[in-house]
Amino acid sequence: MRKIMMQQNYEAYQAEDQAVWQLLFKRQWENLEDKAVPELWPALKAAQSALNGQAIPNFKELSPLLQKEQNFSIELVPGLIPVEEFFALLAQRRFPSSCWLRKMEELDYLEEPDMFHDTFGHIPLLFNAQYADFMQEFGRIGLQVAHLPDAVAALERLYWFTIEFGVCKNAQGQAIYGAGILSSFGESIQVHKGQNCEFRPFLLESVLKHHFHKHEMQSVYYYLDNFQSLFGLLKSVEQRLLALA
Numbered sequence: 001m002r003k004i005m006m007q008q009n010y011e012a013y014q015a016e017d018q019a020v021w022q023l024l025f026k027r028q029w030e031n032l033e034d035k036a037v038p039e040l041w042p043a044l045k046a047a048q049s050a051l052n053g054q055a056i057p058n059f060k061e062l063s064p065l066l067q068k069e070q071n072f073s074i075e076l077v078p079g080l081i082p083v084e085e086f087f088a089l090l091a092q093r094r095f096p097s098s099c100w101l102r103k104m105e106e107l108d109y110l111e112e113p114d115m116f117h118d119t120f121g122h123i124p125l126l127f128n129a130q131y132a133d134f135m136q137e138f139g140r141i142g143l144q145v146a147h148l149p150d151a152v153a154a155l156e157r158l159y160w161f162t163i164e165f166g167v168c169k170n171a172q173g174q175a176i177y178g179a180g181i182l183s184s185f186g187e188s189i190q191v192h193k194g195q196n197c198e199f200r201p202f203l204l205e206s207v208l209k210h211h212f213h214k215h216e217m218q219s220v221y222y223y224l225d226n227f228q229s230l231f232g233l234l235k236s237v238e239q240r241l242l243a244l245a
């Protein structure tokens with residue numbers, strides 16, 4: 001695997017970047033209050049000294065904090081990376097993140113995930129021990145099947161409908177845990193209201209076959225009965241994928 005060595009040039013962020021971060025963080029923290037899985041809040045609090053609305057997070061603080069809490073670190077990457085590299089990082093308990101931030105005029109639409117998506121969306125739940133283990137296990141399984149295109153496609157769909165766009169059902173409706181929704185103001189409202197979208201029970205067979213569309217809000221979400229049931233999925237996933245070999 002290519003060694004990825006990227007550094008965050010913290011001094012290069014301008015005052016406008018800091019203003020974008022503060023606005024995004026505050027807006028979404030308030031917006032998610034009644035929309036996210038309850039497990040998000042202790043995780044966000046555990047990350048809070050290095051991930052908060054005061055300033056753009058400094059990875060020299062955030063990564064060691066995550067390392068100390070869950071033995072997971074953050075690896076800065078230029079953007080989307082080859083899938084095998086991605087699996088390998090997760091298997092080593094390293095989470096890839098970008099360090100560029102969207103501009104004020106593109107607050108709500110992005111071609112590619114920026115650091116608000118990566119840090120606010122993905123990093124907090126890595127402070128949850130079971131979730132961090134799940135991510136490592138996901139990477140380990142990915143590495144095992146990386147040479148099988150059908151298995152990789154199935155894993156990408158699983159990732160999409162859980163880690164990126166996962167929801168759980170609760171008494172109030174949908175509770176969000178997917179990073180793509182957690183980091184999106186508009187999509188978190190769409191999911192909460194249940195408008196312009198359909199919720200289907202999480203059936204592994206359907207998820208692994210579901211073609212998804214990037215660059216637009218999702219029209220279908222698969223819901224788990226609760227956040228805990230996410231952690232039981234990978235055993236049957238591994239069996240199914242190895243059967244494709």
Ligand SMILES: [Fe+2]
Nearest residue numbers: 113164179180
């Ligand atoms: Fe993501």
